[in-house]
Amino acid sequence: xxxxxxxxxxxxxxxxxxxxxxxxxxxxxxxxxxxxxxxxxxxxxxxxxxxxxxxxxxxxxxxxxxxxxxxxxxxxxxxxxxxxxxxxxxxxxxxxxxxxxxxxxxxxxxxxxxxxxxxxxxxxxxxxxxxxxxxxxxxxxxxxxxxxxxxxxxxxxxxxxxxxxxxxxxxxxxxxx
Amino acid sequence: xxxxxxxxxxxxxxxxxxxxxxxxxxxxxxxxxxxxxxxxxxxxxxxxxxxxxxxxxxxxxxxxxxxxxxxxxxxxxxxxxxxxxxxxxxxxxxxxxxxxxxxxxxxxxxxxxxxxxxxxxxxxxxxxxxxxxxxxxxxxxxxxxxxxxxxxxxxxxxxxxxxxxxxxxxxxxxxxx
Numbered sequence: 001x002x003x004x005x006x007x008x009x010x011x012x013x014x015x016x017x018x019x020x021x022x023x024x025x026x027x028x029x030x031x032x033x034x035x036x037x038x039x040x041x042x043x044x045x046x047x048x049x050x051x052x053x054x055x056x057x058x059x060x061x062x063x064x065x066x067x068x069x070x071x072x073x074x075x076x077x078x079x080x081x082x083x084x085x086x087x088x089x090x091x092x093x094x095x096x097x098x099x100x101x102x103x104x105x106x107x108x109x110x111x112x113x114x115x116x117x118x119x120x121x122x123x124x125x126x127x128x129x130x131x132x133x134x135x136x137x138x139x140x141x142x143x144x145x146x147x148x149x150x151x152x153x154x155x156x157x158x159x160x161x162x163x164x165x166x167x168x169x170x171x172x173x174x175x176x177x
Numbered sequence: 178x179x180x181x182x183x184x185x186x187x188x189x190x191x192x193x194x195x196x197x198x199x200x201x202x203x204x205x206x207x208x209x210x211x212x213x214x215x216x217x218x219x220x221x222x223x224x225x226x227x228x229x230x231x232x233x234x235x236x237x238x239x240x241x242x243x244x245x246x247x248x249x250x251x252x253x254x255x256x257x258x259x260x261x262x263x264x265x266x267x268x269x270x271x272x273x274x275x276x277x278x279x280x281x282x283x284x285x286x287x288x289x290x291x292x293x294x295x296x297x298x299x300x301x302x303x304x305x306x307x308x309x310x311x312x313x314x315x316x317x318x319x320x321x322x323x324x325x326x327x328x329x330x331x332x333x334x335x336x337x338x339x340x341x342x343x344x345x346x347x348x349x350x351x352x353x354x
Contacts, residue, residue: 006183007292008209011285012216027350032185034348039189039339040284041299047342052349059351085347096304100325103280104287104299107217108188111288115184122218122281127273140353148277162216165224170262171211172229173204174236176317 010115015162017119018072020154025078027055029116033080033153036112042101048088049102052081052139052147059138063150066134070123076154081125081135082106086144099126102148109151119156125149187292192339194296195249197331202255204232206293210257210330213289219278225265226279229258229316229324236315240327243311247300253331258302258312259283263321276303279325286328296333302326 030053037051054060055078064073073079082105084098106122113120125131125147135147207230214228231237232255241250250256259282261275283299290297302308302324312324 003183003187004293006180007187008213008289010180010184011213011289014216014218016218031348035343036185036188038342038344038347039191041191041193041287043301045340045342047344047347050347050349052351052353054351056351097301099276100280100283100301103277104284106277107281107284108288110218110281111285112185112188116181124220124274124277139351142353145353163222165215165222166212167215167224170215170224170227171208172227174229174231174233174316176229176319176322 010111013162014110014114015160016121017156017160018121019157019159020076020119021157023155025055025118025153029118030055030078030080030153032116033109033112036108037082037105040101040105040108043097046088046094048085048098049105050083050085050145052083054079054081062138063135066138067123067131067150070150070152072121072152076152078153080109080151080153081139082148082151083141084146084148086146099148106149106151113153117155118153119160120151120153123150187288190339191287191291192337193298194333194337195298196334196336197253197296198334200332202232202295202330206295207232207255207257207330209293210286210289213285214259214282217278217282217285220274223265223271225262225275226282227260227262227322229260231256231258239315240312244300244308244327247327247329249298249329253329255330257286257328257330258316259325259328260318261323261325263323276325283326283328290330294332295330296337297328297330300327
């Protein structure tokens, strides 16, 4: 098994997993996923992120019942919320980058989950003000912490399949013509 | 070699590579990287991206001499520019998501590059208006295509090393306290 083929295969196998088995996701696994997130690049290495790992039933149910696109939280037993830390993005210019940095960290978590045999799905929170407020209140987040998304985590029951999104028309060589 | 360890190792080994050997990056490799990019998730699967793969000396030199943080383009022979396609993001709400979607695609490319034995570095373009204008003019980009970043691609000469960015203080369990 070659490293390049293994990794490319996992990148292409990653999918939005919305159906899970009842197997419990351990704290060890959640920490492994968050470690992958923290190894993402960030603008001038500011690492303007915080990761909330959730494994309490009550909190999962609260978020799952209030966030319309994250109802699968009601059926899984773990989630990660990727947040931007505005104290690490002190000026307006820096603040533009936390979204890019936290999105890269999110993709690391999703790829790591696929590699470990877990499934997840990126449910957007930012920039929807109502969703930000729901997550903020449920998790007691202070004002300088902005949730970008909620990632339900679970063991997939193999209903969800990856899409082939290759589109040669979206690869341009050298200059727009 | 287990899939999970292989992939996690590559995620953690990914680094900003700014020094390259003279070995040429083939179009086959560039296409492999762009395919990885296109397999990223996107909000409601809109795939609001276009990838410009550059292997012409003149274009690399033009960008490398005009973009202050992408001078390494003068010393490599390939690059990928990840762009948002505003025609795939028709309303204001959708437009908020292209940055997240294209950032996830970028991270896929960076991880794929590391897996293949290549190196790259995320040099930001958006939201800096002057940098967007430089890239737009060099690549003849129409108004609805916004460059997010420029990724120089090359074979690393092993000067650049990964950082250990694990910070247990940025992992919070369940609720902010």
